[in-house]
Amino acid sequence: MELNCERAEGLLVVTVPERRLDAAVAIQFRDAMRALTEDAPARVVLDLEAVDFLDSSGLGSVIGAMKQLGQDRKLELAALSPAVEKVFRLTRMDRIFTIHRNSMDAMKETVNAG
Amino acid sequence: MLADRLKIQRDDDALPPDPGIVVREIRLVFHASPIHVRRALQCATGALAGLELSDDDRSSVELVLAEVMNNIVEHAHADGAGEIELILRESVDGLLCTVRDDGRGMPGGAPPAQRQPDPEVAAPLLQEGGFGWFLIGELASKVSYRRVHGRNTLALLFAFGRPPRPC
Numbered sequence: 239m240e241l242n243c244e245r246a247e248g249l250l251v252v253t254v255p256e257r258r259l260d261a262a263v264a265i266q267f268r269d270a271m272r273a274l275t276e277d278a279p280a281r282v283v284l285d286l287e288a289v290d291f292l293d294s295s296g297l298g299s300v301i302g303a304m305k306q307l308g309q310d311r312k313l314e315l316a317a318l319s320p321a322v323e324k325v326f327r328l329t330r331m332d333r334i335f336t337i338h339r340n341s342m343d344a345m346k347e348t349v350n351a352g
Numbered sequence: 353m354l355a356d357r358l359k360i361q362r363d364d365d366a367l368p369p370d371p372g373i374v375v376r377e378i379r380l381v382f383h384a385s386p387i388h389v390r391r392a393l394q395c396a397t398g399a400l401a402g403l404e405l406s407d408d409d410r411s412s413v414e415l416v417l418a419e420v421m422n423n424i425v426e427h428a429h430a431d432g433a434g435e436i437e438l439i440l441r442e443s444v445d446g447l448l449c450t451v452r453d454d455g456r457g458m459p460g461g462a463p464p465a466q467r468q469p470d471p472e473v474a475a476p477l478l479q480e481g482g483f484g485w486f487l488i489g490e491l492a493s494k495v496s497y498r499r500v501h502g503r504n505t506l507a508l509l510f511a512f513g514r515p516p517r518p519c
Contacts, residue, residue, distance in 0.1 A: 261422040262386035291411075293418040294483035301480045309475070321411035328490050329483050333471040 239266040253285040259296035271303040285341040287317035316341040377441040384429035412491040419484040428455025446511040
């Protein structure tokens with residue numbers, strides 16, 4: 239799966255250019271995330287703005303991507319559509335991620351922190 | 353009662369909508385593979401457009417059907433061969449979805465018990481699977497499973513807030 243990424247200071251923003259993050263692409267997504275984030279900075283923001291459907295396989299692959307980052311780096315989420323947000327909320331997995339309104343907000347946080 | 357209509361989306365849309373013709377049921381049969389599940393879902397949710405559901409209700413139906421059919425691909429038809437049949441039907445109780453396959457039966461003859469996912473565990477121990485049946489149980493109004501003559505049938509009702517009829 240092709241993922242787009244943009245680097246800022248201390249931050250990597252990964253954008254998923256797919257409308258569906260589901261069982262058909264979950265493994266490819268996880269593999270692509272592993273390759274992209276091998277030397278990622280402390281914060282990785284996953285921008286899901288284009289994604290309007292996420293199933294439990296997609297959810298598992300996002301959690302897998304977070305675990306791949308290890309303890310010293312953090313996966314954050316941005317721009318969840320209502321349908322995607324619902325999956326995180328019902329499974330209570332919204333509690334393990336910092337969720338931003340959009341990736342711009344996430345980047346501003348870096349500037350403010352710096 | 354649903355005053356709404358399932359709608360068949362046509363590529364060419366050669367026929368104008370005709371209120372004299374009503375689609376009450378759609379039936380899709382497709383190969384049990386992740387990509388065909390995806391296409392069948394898109395077709396089914398396209399048909400749901402005629403029901404005038406809220407976005408929230410429509411996305412719940414799509415999610416539950418995805419979970420059910422992904423389970424069939426992953427478990428019942430783990431050998432990679434087989435078909436899934438999906439029927440959506442309007443009923444007085446809501447939207448009735450029937451999903452059939454001729455793959456392996458559910459272990460123990462029943463859907464697995466639902467477990468509330470736990471976000472409080474240490475990160476390396478967080479679950480990456482096992483969300484499917486939890487979501488199905490949260491979002492479908494009624495779920496029933498039976499296996500007859502080597503065929504699995506899962507019936508799902510979405511009442512969309514309608515009160516159940518007295519028995």
